[in-house]
Amino acid sequence: MNARLDPPSGKLTLRQILAWSADRLDDAGVCFAQGTDNAHDEAVWLVLHALGERPDAPVSAPDRILSPDRIAGIVALLQARVAGTPTAYLTGKTWFCGHEIFVDRRVIVPRSPIAELIDARFQPWCDPNSVTRILDLCTGSGCIAIACALAFPEARVDACDISVDALDVARVNVQAHRLERRIRVLHSDLFTALRGEQYDLIVSNPPYVPSTVVDMLPAELQAEPRLALDGGEQGLDLVARMLHQAGQYIHSQGMLVVEIGDFKEGLLQRFPDGRFVWPQFARGGSGVFVMQASDLRFILFPA
Numbered sequence: 001m002n003a004r005l006d007p008p009s010g011k012l013t014l015r016q017i018l019a020w021s022a023d024r025l026d027d028a029g030v031c032f033a034q035g036t037d038n039a040h041d042e043a044v045w046l047v048l049h050a051l052g053e054r055p056d057a058p059v060s061a062p063d064r065i066l067s068p069d070r071i072a073g074i075v076a077l078l079q080a081r082v083a084g085t086p087t088a089y090l091t092g093k094t095w096f097c098g099h100e101i102f103v104d105r106r107v108i109v110p111r112s113p114i115a116e117l118i119d120a121r122f123q124p125w126c127d128p129n130s131v132t133r134i135l136d137l138c139t140g141s142g143c144i145a146i147a148c149a150l151a152f153p154e155a156r157v158d159a160c161d162i163s164v165d166a167l168d169v170a171r172v173n174v175q176a177h178r179l180e181r182r183i184r185v186l187h188s189d190l191f192t193a194l195r196g197e198q199y200d201l202i203v204s205n206p207p208y209v210p211s212t213v214v215d216m217l218p219a220e221l222q223a224e225p226r227l228a229l230d231g232g233e234q235g236l237d238l239v240a241r242m243l244h245q246a247g248q249y250i251h252s253q254g255m256l257v258v259e260i261g262d263f264k265e266g267l268l269q270r271f272p273d274g275r276f277v278w279p280q281f282a283r284g285g286s287g288v289f290v291m292q293a294s295d296l297r298f299i300l301f302p303a
């Protein structure tokens with residue numbers, strides 16, 4: 001991952017530099033898991049950012065010749081990327097449910113498949129009209145809280161995290177989207193600061209990777225805060241606490257939505273009576289369960 005890139009020589013068009021950049025990403029064997037799933041899309045993101053253009057818009061004028069200065073800027077960004085820095089940390093932003101989110105090393109790069117459920121306003125699992133209070137537990141950059149607030153314009157949202165650093169990033173994003181009046185950014189170890197609160201919807205992308213697996217992750221994933229990834233020995237420390245405590249903070253008609261990634265098996269072993277529902281994702285991704293508040297009793301009082 002640390003080889004020095006030789007800058008390309010000669011006059012190059014944007015189209016050629018995009019292809020060259022994608023080849024360098026592939027050659028370096030970088031991991032595509034933080035907002036893209038292939039070298040071309042990641043190259044577009046990096047190259048257009050280096051040119052000061054929007055990476056979420058179609059590539060314009062692909063046959064223009066790029067100046068040597070422009071190419072040097074692109075190579076410098078690529079060099080940092082192949083050395084293991086996530087693209088979103090290099091560009092300082094990403095997109096979640098189509099909304100721009102500022103990110104840096106204090107938070108993980110937003111990529112939860114929960115985005116697709118938010119876009120569907122959690123239908124058919126809940127009646128969106130009954131949702132007035134939402135909790136985003138483990139908010140990180142605040143991406144889920146912000147997307148929920150925008151998808152449910154009448155709802156009030158609490159965005160909680162144990163990391164003071166992450167909460168600073170979340171506040172920047174809440175302000176950027178002018179949502180300060182509807183989103184509260186709160187410091188809390190799971191539910192500890194939420195005594196007496198009741199929500200219609202609790203949404204969470206908690207840390208769920210087993211500690212030993214975190215140690216083996218690719219460099220760009222290890223560049224993210226360990227606190228955001230490490231779910232303890234089996235990966236279930238936070239999720240188990242959440243399942244045991246959520247009932248006190250959710251209305252009887254409410255619903256819990258939690259990402260658990262590839263670690264569904266361990267969850268089912270630990271909670272064999274749990275009534276987990278696993279949505280299918282058209283846009284890719286998996287490992288998110290939905291649980292109705294009324295089914296939390298099967299966690300607390302297994303057969």
Ligand SMILES: C[S@@+](CC[C@H](N)C(=O)[O-])C[C@H]1O[C@@H](n2cnc3c(N)ncnc32)[C@H](O)[C@@H]1O
Nearest residue numbers: 110138139140161162163189190205206207228
């Ligand atoms: C996987 S990240 C999710 C961030 C964001 N929701 C997203 O989807 O991009 C998990 C977050 O949980 C936070 N966290 C870890 N332990 C926590 C705890 N005990 N209570 C609250 N938040 C916690 C981390 O600081 C991190 O920001």
